[in-house]
Amino acid sequence: MSLIDREQGAASVPAGPPAGGRRTGPTVADVIRAVTTGALPIRITGYDGSAIGPADAGITLAIRSERGLSYLLTAPGDLGMARAYVSGDLGLEGVHPGDPYEAFTVLKDELHLRLPSVGEALALVKGLGWERLLPPPPPPQEAAPRWRRVMDGLRHSRHRDSNAISHHYDVSNAFYEKVLGPSMTYTCAVFHSPDDTLEQAQRAKYDLVAGKLALKPGMRLLDVGCGWGGMVRHAAREYGVKALGVTLSRAQAEWAQAAIEREGLGDLAEVRHLDYRDAPREHFDAVSSIGLTEHIGVRNYPAYFGALRARLKPGGRLLNHCITRADNRAPHRSGAFIDRYVFPDGELAGPGRLISEIHDAGLEVHHEENLRQHYALTLAGWCRNLVEHWDFCVGEVGPGTARVWGLYMAGSRMAFERNEIQLHQVLATHNGPQGVNGYPLRPDWTP
Numbered sequence: 001m002s003l004i005d006r007e008q009g010a011a012s013v014p015a016g017p018p019a020g021g022r023r024t025g026p027t028v029a030d031v032i033r034a035v036t037t038g039a040l041p042i043r044i045t046g047y048d049g050s051a052i053g054p055a056d057a058g059i060t061l062a063i064r065s066e067r068g069l070s071y072l073l074t075a076p077g078d079l080g081m082a083r084a085y086v087s088g089d090l091g092l093e094g095v096h097p098g099d100p101y102e103a104f105t106v107l108k109d110e111l112h113l114r115l116p117s118v119g120e121a122l123a124l125v126k127g128l129g130w131e132r133l134l135p136p137p138p139p140p141q142e143a144a145p146r147w148r149r150v151m152d153g154l155r156h157s158r159h160r161d162s163n164a165i166s167h168h169y170d171v172s173n174a175f176y177e178k179v180l181g182p183s184m185t186y187t188c189a190v191f192h193s194p195d196d197t198l199e200q201a202q203r204a205k206y207d208l209v210a211g212k213l214a215l216k217p218g219m220r221l222l223d224v225g226c227g228w229g230g231m232v233r234h235a236a237r238e239y240g241v242k243a244l245g246v247t248l249s250r251a252q253a254e255w256a257q258a259a260i261e262r263e264g265l266g267d268l269a270e271v272r273h274l275d276y277r278d279a280p281r282e283h284f285d286a287v288s289s290i291g292l293t294e295h296i297g298v299r300n301y302p303a304y305f306g307a308l309r310a311r312l313k314p315g316g317r318l319l320n321h322c323i324t325r326a327d328n329r330a331p332h333r334s335g336a337f338i339d340r341y342v343f344p345d346g347e348l349a350g351p352g353r354l355i356s357e358i359h360d361a362g363l364e365v366h367h368e369e370n371l372r373q374h375y376a377l378t379l380a381g382w383c384r385n386l387v388e389h390w391d392f393c394v395g396e397v398g399p400g401t402a403r404v405w406g407l408y409m410a411g412s413r414m415a416f417e418r419n420e421i422q423l424h425q426v427l428a429t430h431n432g433p434q435g436v437n438g439y440p441l442r443p444d445w446t447p
Contacts, residue, residue: 025127028063031073034116034124041110042103059103062091067136069128074135079336082407086341086400087139097403098386098393101410108414141400143344173255175396176228178389179382179405184228184255187291187321188375188423198381201374206234209288211445212367212427213317215239219285222246222311224276225292229256229269236260236268244284246274276307283313293322298332298349305361314432317439318363320354321425323375328352342408351424363428366439369447372422379413 026034028046040053043060047068053060063069068089072080084090095103116124125133180186181198189201190208209231215221217240223231226245233256235241247253256271276292287308296304308318325332328350334343349357355365386393386406394402415421429437 025129026124028069031069031124031128034120035113036111037114038112041106057094059092059094059106062093063089064091065089066132070132070134070136073125073128073132075336077336079340082337082341082404083136083138083142085407086141086403088399096387096390096406098390098406099383099410100406101380101383101413104410104414138340139400141404142340145340171401172396173228173251175393175401178393178396179385181381181385183230184259185230186227188371189378189381190371191374191377194377198378198385201378201381202230203234206231207238208445208447209290209319209321209425210235210239210241212319212425212443213286213288214444215241215286217241220244220282221286221288222279222284223288223290224279224308225289225295226252226256226271227291228252229259229271231288231290232256232269232271233260233263233265236265237263241268243269244280245269245271246276246279247271248273248275276304279307279311281311283316284311285313285316287312287316287318288321289319290321291323293320293354294343294346294348296347297345298347298353301349301354301357302361305358305363309361309363309430312430314430315436315438316430318358318428318430319425320358320428322354322423324348324354324422324424325350326419326422337411338408341404348421351422354424355426358426358428362430364431364435364437365426365428367425367427367443369425370422371425372416372419375423376413376416379409379416383409383413 027048027050029044029050029052032040032044032052041057041059043051043053043055043057045051045060045062047063047065063072063084067087068084071084071087071089074080075083081090085092092100092103095101176186177184181202183199183202185202185205188205189198190205191201192204196204213221215235219239219241221232221235221241221243223235223243223245226232226247227249229245229252232243232245235243245256247256250273253271253273260266260269260271276296289308293301293304305320308320312318325348330348330350332347332349333339334346334348338346351368351370355368358365383406386402386409390402393405412421416423429439431437
C-alpha cells in the first residue's frame with residue numbers, strides 16, 4: 001500500500017463498474033495506450049482492473065474511479081491531473097505526496113503523449129460513454145476560473161487582489177509553520193553551500209537584502225508584501241532599523257504582529273494588514289519588495305514601481321526580489337494548475353521587462369542577480385518539511401490541500417532547476433538632483 005493509499009479523503013465515488021455488470025468497452029489501459037507512444041516508464045492501473053506499463057515500475061499512477069477518468073478526459077493536461085489527484089481519484093504510488101519530485105522527473109522526461117486521431121477519439125468516447133465528457137465538479141481547493149473572477153472585480157483591483165492573496169496565504173498559520181520552518185519565510189533563501197540548513201539560508205537572504213539596502217541603525221524601512229514579517233523583524237533585531245511591513249493577508253499580519261511583540265521588537269517593528277497602494281506616503285530610507293511583484297500584474301508595473309519610488313527618499317535604495325520568466329517572450333499568465341490552485345491571477349515577466357520597468361519608473365538600476373538555483377534548494381527544503389510533518393499538515397488543512405502543496409512545490413523545484421523560471425533581485429536607487437544617489441563606486445555589501 002502506498003503512502004497516498006493511507007491518506008484520508010480518497011475518492012468517495014464507486015471504484016468499480018456500474019451496477020448491472022461490467023461495461024464491455026475500452027478499458028482504462030486502452031485509453032492510456034491511445035494517448036501515449038513508446039514504452040511507458042511507469043505503471044498505470046485502472047478502477048476497472050486493467051493495467052499498463054511495467055509491473056516492476058517504481059512509480060504507479062492509479063486511476064481509482066470513473067470520476068478520476070472524467071477529470072483527465074475533460075481537462076487534459078495539468079488541470080485535469082491536478083483535479084483527479086487533489087480529490088483522491090488519482091493515486092501516485094512510489095513517492096511521498098509531500099514530495100512527488102521523483103515522479104515529476106520521470107513523467108517529464110520519459111512519458112511521451114500523443115493526440116489520438118479523430119476516429120480513435122470518437123471510438124473511445126463512444127465505448128466509455130458520453131457521460132465521461134461531462135466535467136465533474138472540481139475539488140473545493142480550486143479557485144474559480146478567470147472569467148468568473150470578474151464578479152470580484154477587474155483583474156488586480158483591490159478587492160480581487162485581496163481575495164487572491166487570501167486564497168493562497170490564509171490557509172493556516174500552523175500549516176505554514178511546519179512547512180516553512182521557524183523563520184516563517186515564504187521566499188527564496190540564499191545558500192552559501194547546498195549543505196546549509198533552510199534557516200541558515202533564510203537568514204543569509206535577509207542579510208543579503210539588508211546589505212544591498214545598506215541598512216543601519218535609525219534608518220526607516222518599508223517592506224511591501226511582508227508575509228509573516230521575517231524581513232521586518234530581522235531588520236529591526238539585527239540592524240536597529242525602524243521597519244514597517246504591509247501585507248494583504250490578515251492571517252499573516254496577525255501572526256507577524258504577535259511575533260514582533262513576542263520578540264520584544266515593538267518599539268522598532270510593525271506589520272499592518274494593508275494594500276501596498278495604501279502604505280504611508282512617507283519618504284523611507286529603503287524599500288524592500290520580496291515576493292510581491294508576482295501578484296500585482298505586469299500591466300501594473302509602472303504604477304507599482306512608481307508607488308515604491310514615491311515612498312523612497314532621494315538617495316534611498318529599493319530591492320525588488322521576485323520570480324520571473326526565463327526570457328521576455330514567454331506568456332505572463334501562469335498555467336492552469338498554478339492559476340486555479342496556487343496563485344490566482346499571478347503573472348510573471350522576463351528579467352528584461354522587470355529591469356526596464358524599474359528604470360522607466362525613474363529609478364536607477366545598479367545591480368541584478370539571478371538566484372534561480374537557490375530557489376530550487378529552498379523548495380526542496382520545504383518539501384522535506386512537508387514530508388516530515390505530513391500527518392500534522394493533513395490534520396490541519398485536509399489531505400486535498402496538503403496534496404496541492406506537494407505538487408506545487410515539487411513541480412516548482414523542477415521548473416527552477418531546468419531554467420523554466422528564475423528568481424531575480426534588482427537593486428536600484430531613487431536619485432536626487434543632478435543624479436546624486438549616494439551609491440558607492442563599488443558595492444558596499446557582501447555578495
